[in-house]
Structure formats: C-alpha cells, structure tokens
Amino acid sequence: MKISNAHLRSFRNHNETVFDFGARVNVLLGENGQGKTNALEALSFLCLTKSFYASADATVMQQQQSFFEIKSVLQSDEGKEFHVRVTYDDVKKEKKFTINGAAVEKFSSVIGMFPVVILSPENSSITFGSPADRRKFIDLVISQSSKSYVEDSMEYRRIVRQRNTILSEAKGRDCSSDIAPWNDMLIRYGSKIINKRNQFLKEFAPYIAQTYLDIVDERETPKIEYAPSIYIQSESTVENISSAMEQKLQKKKNDEMRFQTTLVGPHRDDILFSLNGMSLKHFASQGQHKTFLVALKVAEFFFLKERCNETPIFLLDDVFSELDEYRSKKLLTLAESLGQIFITTTSEKIFGGAEWNNERRKFFIRSGAIDNEMVVA
Template structure:
C-alpha cells in the first residue's frame, strides 16, 4: 500500500496542510520544531488510529481549536483507493475513524489493515528501557499481523486490570481472595497462555529477520539476538495447553504471595525479551551506536515480518533516524530503505537526500516551515 495524498487540519501546528506523496521515499525537511514529526504522527493516526507517542488526542489538537482531522487516500496493492479519515472533536470528546465514509468500529479492527513500521527517538527504550518497552514492541508487531493475538492481548489486559483490582481490594479489606479470584483465574490462563505461546513462536521466527537486517547495516562481525524469558517455565511446554496448565499451577503456588502483595505475579505481563549482541546484554554493554543500529534492525525486521504476513506491504516512517547517523551509514540505510516500500523520512539536513532525488522519479522532498508546506520538489525537477 501507499499514501497518495494527506491533509492535516488543526493537527498540532498544522492548521491546513496538504501533501501529494511519491511512491518511494518522501523526505520531510525543515528546521527543529517546524512540524515534521507532526506529519509522521498524523500518518500513525491513519494506520493505528492514534498517535505513536502522545498519550491523548487532546495533546494533538491544535492549540485553541475544537476539532482536528487527518485524511488520506491510500492505494492498496489490489489497486483500490481507500479514503481514510480520522477526526476528533474536543467538545464531544469523540473520535471517528472512517474508510470510504464508512465508520469503522471498534478501532481495534483497524489494526493490521494499514500496516506501518515506525522508528523514532521515542522508540529508543525498546533497546535500553524496561521489559515493558520490549513487550510493547513485540505486541504491536504481532498484533498488526494477527487479529487473534490483538484480541487476546486486549482481553488479557482487561482481565489483569480486574484481577489486580480484586487482589488489591481484598488486601485492604483483609478478605480471603480465593473465591473472588476464581472467575478471573481461568481467563488469565486462557489469554495468558495464548500470548505466551505466540510470543515464543514470534521470537523464534523473528531472529532471522533481525540478523539479516543487522548484518546488512554493520557486517557480520556482530551477532544480534532476541530471546524470550517468560515469567513461566516455558521449556517444559510442548503446546499451548501445556502453557495453560503451567500457568494454572503457578497461580495456585503463588496464591499466598499474590494475596500478601495485592498484585498478579503470574502471566505474560512479567515476560522479558532480552536483546544481546555477541551474547552480551544490550542494556548493560552496548554502545550508543549499537543501540541505534539494533533499533533500526528491529524495525527493518518488523517490516519484512509484516510484509510476509499482512495483505498489504507496510509503509515505513523514519523520524529523526538519519540525523543520528553519519553520512556513510545514512547512505547505506537509504539505499536499503529504497527497496522497501513507500517511506517517510524526517531530517533537518538535505545533503544526504540530494543524490536520491536525482536517481528516481518515485521520491519527493517537502520543506516544512512553521506548520506549513513551503516547497515541494519532485525528483524529476532535482
């Protein structure tokens, strides 16, 4: 798939900006604070129904405005054009997502329809942050390729929230929790078993995607690896049913500790997904450059993984990725990215992209200034 056009109305500092994109690399150029990332964020609304980093739609609404709107024409691989629109009204606190003027509900059903891979400084915690950051990454990749996984993930979160509330209330009231927890335990086992089993398989499959991307970026001297350390003893399990049985018995074992602490101690919300280079833990031993390269490799791996599994080839959003790399690595990455699919790149420096624009008519360059598009350079004119 690719976006042919995009309009932003009252979206952050863009009061009314319109783009006609190329099918290749679209470079969004401009000084700091001009509104480049805001365009990337708007595209994330179209693909994920929300910002890839802002916690609330209200933050995205243009200052002093009542309503924002993002609209795009998306060309699918089967040759159809889809008019995709997201609008948010502050007064009604209502967000509407529509495709060809038809409201889509629930929003969760959109995930995976317009697959996207986003790499931005906001994603740095995937390699350097807590296990929750890595779980979030893995969850989004699998969710975009599997509606069943996304459904089970949302259900698991719901169950966990309720179960923790029951445990915490019982702790304060000093009640016996066994009876009240009963209805939640079996659901935790079912959805928790599903997530655990699928994450295990995902990590096994994803390894080769990361290795290929990482080697392409830096050569074969460094071996990147992704692992899976679930809260449960997965080595003993040969099937999802085994995982469920194990979770059930662990819940029984940890019942007293859960009651004492008032939280759920068993389940995939406690998984770790360790990342290593040459066997060394990335979080403890990697250089800044290795962190950045690993992050890009994870995202390129995500692209190829989703391309294999989704009906559409994902679009790629690279926010500030190039400004952090030297010119040599930038060019190498750019050549690689050229082969992927439609890509959106933000940058403050045009130099790296000049060669690119001269080489192909698919690429375009846009100058953004103060929340407006001030110049568009199709490569034919470069």
C-alpha cells in the same frame, strides 16, 4: 501500500496541511519544532487508529480546538484505493474512523490493514529501556499481523485491571474466593498471548539474523529470545502454558495479596537481545544498540510484508541526526529499497545531489505548514 495524499486539520500544530506524496521517498525538511514529527504521527494515526506515542486522542488535537481530522487516500500493492478519514470530536469525546465512507465499528479491525513500521528516537528504549518497552515493540508487530492478538490483548488488559482492583481493595486480606473466577480468565487469555509471543519470536528470529547480516559488515550474531514470567519451552502448547500459569498463580497467591497486584502473566514478560551471546543491554556499545534497533525495524518491515501480504510504509523520524554520514547513507540506501518511505530531517545534506520528482518529493515544513516556496517537486 502507499499513501497518495493526506489532509490534516487541527492536528497538533498543523492547522490545515495538504500533502501530495511521492510514490517512493518523501522527505520532510525543516528546523526543529516545526511540525515534521507531527505529520508522521498523523500518518501513523491512519494506519493504527491512534498515535504512535501519545496515549490520548485529545493530545494530538490542536490547542484551542475541539476537533481534528485526517483525510487520506491510500493504495494497496494491488492498486485498490482506500479513502480513509479519522475525526475526533472533543465535545462528544468521539473518534470516528471511516474507510471508503463506511464507518469502522471495531478499531482493532483496521490494525494490520495498512501496515506501518516506525523508527523514531523514542525507539531507543526498545534496546535500552524496560521490559515494558520491549513488550510494546513485539505487541505492535504481532498486532499488525494477527487480529485475534489485538482482541485477546485488550481482553487480557481488562482482566488484569479487574483482578488488580480486587487485590487492592482487599488491602492485603484474603480475597482468594473473589479472584478465583478471574484466575481462569487470566489463564485463558494470558496463555494465548504467551503462546503467540513464543511462536512469533521463533518466526521472527531468522528475519533479524538476515537483516543484521545485510546491515553489518562485521561478523556478529544477533539473537532475540523470549523471557516469559513463567517457565515454558520453545515447543510449549497453550495447554502446557495454561498449566504452568495455574501452578505459578497458586505459588504466588500470598504474594499477590500482599503486594496487591497481579504477579503472573504476559504483562510481566521480557524479551532478551544479545550479540554473540552477550546481552545487548549490559555489554553493547551505543553503535551496536543503534544497529540492532535498525535491524529490528527492517526485520519488522519484511516480517509484516510477508504476513500482511502488503508492503508496509516506513516512517523514519529524525534518524540521521544521531548517525555518522557513512551509517546515514547506508541506512538511506537500505530504506529507499524497501517501499514508500517518509523521512523527517533538519538537514538536506544526506540527500545531496538527489533528483526530486514524482517518485521522490521533499516538503519544507515551517510552523505547521508546507512552505511552498521551498518545495521542489
């Protein structure tokens, strides 16, 4: 997959910015707060139909405006062209997504069409943060490789919300008969999600082992394990998982009414990372955290490339500022070998002596615009 160009209108601080991208490496240079990350966010919007960090569409719309638009031409590995256009109208609260002029009815159908991997400072929460951060990470990988997962997850979230409403409206009183029909739904969708995550983590393990080996000189063995909220085994089937969920729901029935919230299901899962058998969260150094994260993201790249049958685009947001020169150069060499990449950075130093041409372009971003004077292409 490649992004040939992108036209941003009223997107964050980009009033009207037109990018003509290089086929391999694209460097967005500039001081802090100029609109580099915003440009990557617009690219992620094309691939995921939403922002990779803002939850509401209106947030990315330029202040004082009532719409935004992103237009772009993307090209598949086979050379097929996709003219993609996203618009948001704040008056009608309406988002539209068109591919080659045809309106997309279900946004979930786009996810995975244009695979993308993002490495940004916020991602440090994947190894440092809460189980929710880790679920978000695996959910985005699985979603891009499985359409049914996106739909099942949306349905599951709706069920949990409904169930929580019943539990909280009961204010601790017995509401078993009201939640009974929701239990079946919770089990039906929850078990599918748990099963998919279980399968995914088994399939993903060799990818992380390989990339870690490629990145790290030392002999460290990374491990990624599923820690679901119910007891399952590596070979568990959807049926096994359903009955385990049913039993646990029965056991937690009173607690759920007391705490007025759903306590059983994949929304309570965690994923454990370890190095040489030691929990990353509890024992790893800052450097090991960073390396693990890079390995996860590169593993995600190769996993998606294989599953989607399409080379993902790779967005690297401000990743060099936290790494020393040796690690930065190593990461850059690795990233450049993957596919089309987009890098934001405040300093050009790491690219010292690089040649800029049709394959490798740099854009100097200032106040939400490309400063052409500074562009060498």
